[in-house]
Amino acid sequence: EAGVTQFPSHSVIEKGQTVTLRCDPISGHDNLYWYRRVMGKEIKFLLHFVKESKQDESGMPNNRFLAERTGGTYSTLKVQPAELEDSGVYFCASSPLASPTDTQYFGPGTRLTVL
Amino acid sequence: DAKTTQPPSMDCAEGRAANLPCNHSTISGNEYVYWYRQIHSQGPQYIIHGLKNNETNEMASLIITEDRKSSTLILPHATLRDTAVYYCIVRVGGTDKLIFGTGTRLQVFP
Numbered sequence: 729e730a731g732v733t734q735f736p737s738h739s740v741i742e743k744g745q746t747v748t749l750r751c752d753p754i755s756g757h758d759n760l761y762w763y764r765r766v767m768g769k770e771i772k773f774l775l776h777f778v779k780e781s782k783q784d785e786s787g788m789p790n791n792r793f794l795a796e797r798t799g800g801t802y803s804t805l806k807v808q809p810a811e812l813e814d815s816g817v818y819f820c821a822s823s824p825l826a827s828p829t830d831t832q833y834f835g836p837g838t839r840l841t842v843l
Numbered sequence: 844d845a846k847t848t849q850p851p852s853m854d855c856a857e858g859r860a861a862n863l864p865c866n867h868s869t870i871s872g873n874e875y876v877y878w879y880r881q882i883h884s885q886g887p888q889y890i891i892h893g894l895k896n897n898e899t900n901e902m903a904s905l906i907i908t909e910d911r912k913s914s915t916l917i918l919p920h921a922t923l924r925d926t927a928v929y930y931c932i933v934r935v936g937g938t939d940k941l942i943f944g945t946g947t948r949l950q951v952f953p
Contacts, residue, residue, distance in 0.1 A: 770944060
């Protein structure tokens with residue numbers, strides 16, 4: 729069974745540009761989560777999808793971040809325009825819908841560098 | 844903020860048991876204790892979780908005190924590949940998000 733995949737693995741952009749990160753969850757997992765770790769900080773929750781609906785977006789830092797999950801399969805996280813402080817590693821995780829305590833399985837992350 | 848407290852770092856000799864402590868004195872009755880680890884720059888990896896009973900799987904054992912205010916993750920025979928940052932996480936009641944703290948950096952040496 730394939731795990732959570734993320735694309736790209738690395739992205740280097742200039743301040744003010746737009747970047748879109750993609751996450752493909754484990755097949756059949758209805759829950760999809762985005763987290764990120766910025767330099768020197770702890771891993772922080774961004775938002776949670778249940779299928780195509782946003783269940784909890786309390787961790788989204790500001791309106792420069794837009795997450796979508798059309799069709800309830802893969803998800804994208806767009807940063808527009810990117811700022812220096814957005815640099816970090818963005819993780820995606822997924823879990824089944826069966827139980828709220830189900831394990832979240834993480835992808836390898838996308839390392840974003842904003843210059 | 845994280846609801847757990849862990850030592851920042853620990854060392855363990857290869858082949859010996861690694862015992863990683865975690866304090867979660869404000870845990871609620873319906874909150875689970877989860878352990879994840881992050882090896883180098885990979886994504887966090889699930890290890891084990893429990894509510895109040897001790898748990899064991901192929902990776903580790905989880906010992907939770909009777910008052911549930913602390914727990915210990917045990918890697919019975921640590922290997923060099925177990926070198927990682929280990930996170931003890933209390934699952935937020937009513938939501939699914941994981942709140943990561945600073946974790947414990949475990950260094951396994953030969």
